[in-house]
Amino acid sequence: MQLTFLGTGDSMGTPRVYCDCGVCxxxxxxxxxRRLRSSLLLEERGERPLLLDCGPDWRGQMEAAHLRGLSQALITHAHFDHIGGLTEWADACRWREERGELYAPKEVIREIAARFPWIGGQLAMTPNDEGMNYGEWRITPWRVNHGKNGYAYAYRFESREDGRAWAYCSDSIHLDAKQKAPLGGLSLLVLGTSFVVENYPVETRSVYDMREGLELVREVKAERAVFTHLSHDVDVRADYALPVNVTLALTGMTASV
Structure with a gap:
């Protein structure tokens, strides 16, 4: 499978409109x-491309990737930076006279339907709480702590052919033992780490910082890790002395698993 990082930013993207810092x-x-809101494009031989999260930068991401259509998407949670592009995708489906397929846990679908009551007319929304298949991969969602922002879901992808596994966990913090369990045995962990070190009160936080992310990577023994969901606190030009198996996501970057 090939992963393309269409967006690597946090909920506000980079630059932040109000900010004059060096990174912005x-x-x-x-x-x-320059970062758009976090989103991945998954491509597997013999399968239609699968979008992972559909934020408000969807149109720009599609143009940058030279994509004129999209037939299916996987959603992690119903926060605007992860679903804000669903209305544009649905409208594109209407103009193309096709029906898109959206997969997400049942409670996420309920939130999407409540926010966009009409969207089911163009997007078939299918619960995937029990998992789903994509080519050779078995995709399994699980609920993770999102700090002050409540909850999100992460996804584990496991090959039904050779057992290889990777995971996408963009919005999480302070995972307990049960929530960490699906992160075992990974060849790749894509993890959200919004700040280098986030020195705000713990009750106000919602995503791991890079220091905590490195601890998690070591704990779960992931072979490789890519940090995404980056705020303007992270300068991808800087040398953070990361281990050789950990990299920062760049817009348009690809990875294979």
Whole structure:
């Protein structure tokens, strides 16, 4: 499977409109720190591409990837930075006279339907609480702590052919032992780490920082890790002395699993 990082930013993206920091300034010049909201494009031989999260930058991400259509998507949770593009996708499906397929846990679908009551006319929304298949991969969602923002879901992808596994966990913090269990035996962990070190009161936080993310990678013994969901606190040009198996996500970057 090939993963393409269409977006690598946190809920506000980079640059932040109000901010004149060095990272936002570099991003405004079209630099490496320019980040849209987090989203992955999954491509598997013999299968239709599968979008992972559909935030408000969906249109720009589709144009950058030279995609004129999309038939299916997987959603982690119903926060706006992860579902804000669903209305545009649904409208594109209407113009193309096709019906998109959206997969998410049942409670996430309920939230989406409540927020966009009409969207079911163009997007078939299918619960995937019990897991689903995508080519050789078995995809299993599980609920994770999202700190002050409540909850989100992460996804484990496990090959039904050779047992290889990787996981996408973009919005989480302070996972307990049960929530960490699906992170075992991974060849790749894509993990959200919004700040380098986030020194805000714990009750106000919602996503791991890079320091905590490194601890988690070591604890679960992931072979490789990519940190995404990056805020303007993270400068991808900087040397953070990361281990050789850990990298920062860049817009348009690809990875194979």
């Amino acid at each position: 300034g570099e991003a405004r010049t079209g630099g490496l720190n």
